[in-house]
Amino acid sequence: MTPDDIRQARARAPRTRPRDFAEGLGIAEAALVAAFAGPQVVRIAAAPDRLLPLAAGLGEALALTRNGSAVEERHGRFEGYDPKAARLYGPEIELHLAPAHWVHGFAVTEPTAKATKRSLQIFDAAGDAVHKIHLTEESDVAAFGRLVESLRLADQSDHLPLAPRAPEPAVVPRLKLRRLSPEAVTHLLEQSAARGIGLRIAVGNPGCTQIYSGPVLSILPAGYWINVMDPRFNLHLRTDHLAQVWLTGQSAAPTLQALDGSGRLILQIDARPASLALWQEMVGTLDCAQGMPSQK
Template sequence: MNRTTENNIRSIYEKYKQENPKVRIRDAAKALKVTEAELVYSSENNLYLLPDFHNLLNELKELGYVMALTRNEYAVHERKGIYSKAGFHGTIGLVVNPDIDLRLFMKDWKFVFAVNENNRKSIQFFDRFGNAIHKVYLTEKSSVEAYENLLDKFQTDQPDHLSIEIQIPLKELPLETEKFDAKEFHQEWKDLQDTHDFMGILKKHGLSRIQAMQNAPSGFTMEIPRSKIESILNLVSSLKTEIMVFVGNSSCLQIHTGLAQRIVRTGPWINILDEEFNLHLNDQAIHSLWIVKKPTNLGLVHSVEAFDDQGNLIIQFFGKRKPSIPESEDWRLLVQSLTETL
């Protein structure tokens, strides 16, 4: 996108916002058939920053108490807290503390902006296709001085154009049953010692996650009605069960660990509206919902996993656990209760 195009997009976007004052930028980008990064870039209020992601991520802790936001098409995960130092191994990054807990898959990261939306300040990361990856919003407790220092440190020449690559949607390939060794796959699932090894098994057998649900060993997955999502959250709230909520996109996974207390329905969205954690989940977009069991060296781990009609993972729920601590019995009993009414 060059400057002429940028000016055109800016005027079209401003007109669209006047006609649709409550529109969110992601929805406006879809309606205008541009990317969210292009809309951000077109605004004179926003600043393109040097995409030195490792160093910039490690500066976020200086901002103090902020709100981290990661989303996909049907789920938005918002968690308040303070960033800790990020760790990197190749294209994988980690930010791990009780509040801000992220897994960063950085091969497609390309752009970063300082964004000012009606004086609401944030740092926003985008991939090479112009999709939003992760956003960090200042709160009333954040350090505005540290934010300004960060902008000074990472400010760079504003590019004449934003080079956005065309994203070709990946189509899920049909399972090659003649090559798929179900017996071997089932045994490897049963022999799991760590849930982190699950993706390696899928890769070995050429399975997507939804194909794994459909071809799991007997008793290790169960499809349940999508309406159970609201039941799960209401049970978690009433029983004060601590859970883990995973929401991600292709470049970032964000995790909340703790309670989910205030559950509110707004149209197609089921929401958690707590002081430090908000979730917005369009459960009407869930095509299939699964209870999943994975063995570990500390016993079974149960998750509830939701997929859209394209087989994309929308959200996962786990019971609170740590590497050296088994899954909570409260969560296990809660999941078991879901199956008793089927």
Template sequence: MNDNIESLRARHAALCEQEPKLRIRERAQRLGATEAELVAANCGVESIELTGTAQALFRELGTLGQVMALSRNDWCVHERHGAYTNIQAEGPVGIVLGPDIDLRMFFGSWKYFYAVIENGRHSIQFFDKTGEAVHKVYRTEHSDAAAWDAFVAKLGVPEKTAVMREAIAPAIEAENADDAAALRAHWLSLKDTHDFFTMLRQFKVSRMGALRAAGEDLAQRVAGDAVESTLARAAETELPIMCFVANRGIVQIHTGPVKKLVRTGPWYNVLDEKFNLHLNTEAVASSWVVNKPTSDGWVTSLELYDANGEMIVQFFGERKPGKPELPAWRELMTSLCAQPLAA
């Protein structure tokens, strides 16, 4: 094991010398390793393994004060500043319902946890059993540094366990609906947007398969630049939105306005004081306006998918259960559509 770690460190050092601007996720991919393996081996970082379950660690995050929460997938990074409050993390599913940090955690695959220092920057990092990063918490100038150090001292262990990659079985789902009419009828009977995932499991169909089967009044493909025009319009009109970014272990949500929009190469960015979004628009294979009935009226979203049919990011107008959709958001979504939406 030590020989493997030393070999990984040597290969990592050579890569950093050749391409010093690569981020750790990119370096792991180049080396045929996982990000957790690089962190555990102290490749470009200093790390301390944290003991306990993900749930137990999450219940302690509220002690750290103001931090930056980061969740991402391959094509989109969601960063939100605030404090972890109203933490509910007892079973396989957890939630954080603070006014700034808003999360849904699915702990089933979470396995490796570290306190990390990289270029002087402190973070708490959570990885799943494949070695992929699920969620990171960064210390900022507004964090409680003493509480942070106490957190690491309390939960850190002197020896690290080896990172052993485990496969996660993919969901069994069809790319096309077997009975499009039945799926559409079920879709039209929805009372809550959260019931959509249950519908997909019931029909054993992928999300993209459901969108293709539903009919254009329920799911309509729109122009590839829809995300840029949507965010630009939201910024211009101060329209508050909700932005969801997910991986298999977590969903991170921003609710509120967006202001500063900046294009940097393939990345389209929101660079606001409390919220940053980094979206690789070159990875967007299709964009959809999705229309769902609820007990509060119709709710529309803009959803972006990659070439494999995986969702990259999802946008709604700001809303809460019991409140109808913002008319300005509905108008914005319908303006993207060539065909009328069900209403």
């Protein structure tokens, strides 16, 4: 499919979410973005060693990392990047990176009826999303402009060469403690909100894992989705994709791991040190067979 074909198809379905539109069209999401290369879509260097130090200048922004079953969104500043460790340890945003997967980068400016949306979007060699940075009302728009000019590539073609998608290896949970039912994930989120338990929630893909550290407050189901809808943190999880749910690790500090039908990790949840005792107590009430509260 040519870039012109993509643009014509998009014109017929302008409101469909980009990821859903690309999937329905049978193309990579990055190919959709690249098809609109021009004044509002600029191809930029994607390497995190170049991008993230400049992203710190944006001030307040929204970090978004997803896989096929979960999306994690966090407001904060892109501070504390350590290039040697390939990790970002900010007060609110924590990212663990695999820089080899940061291949294609775009700066996108999208005028809408209400406001102009600006974002930085990173994709891997196959064109799958690795990480996105969305500007907010508090972000520094001038810094965004400087970043774009600093990272602008000479090649601004609307055609994006993509590699075949590499199979993502299945995860084998280590030190299995108990297998839980899929419903246990929603139960643990709801109970953590009710009891004020500080969590660490990790959602990732081969190129980036984003970790939220803190309490969850508002847990809202919507069909097969379970959502955390807090002022500075959102989590969207497809519960119908939960094929295996395990408690793993040491019994003193158990971790919940959720896998999809192909054995790929969807998300991981454990407790912050200050909430470990409450977390241990809560997971201890789960029945081994069903993964729901024990009636004992």
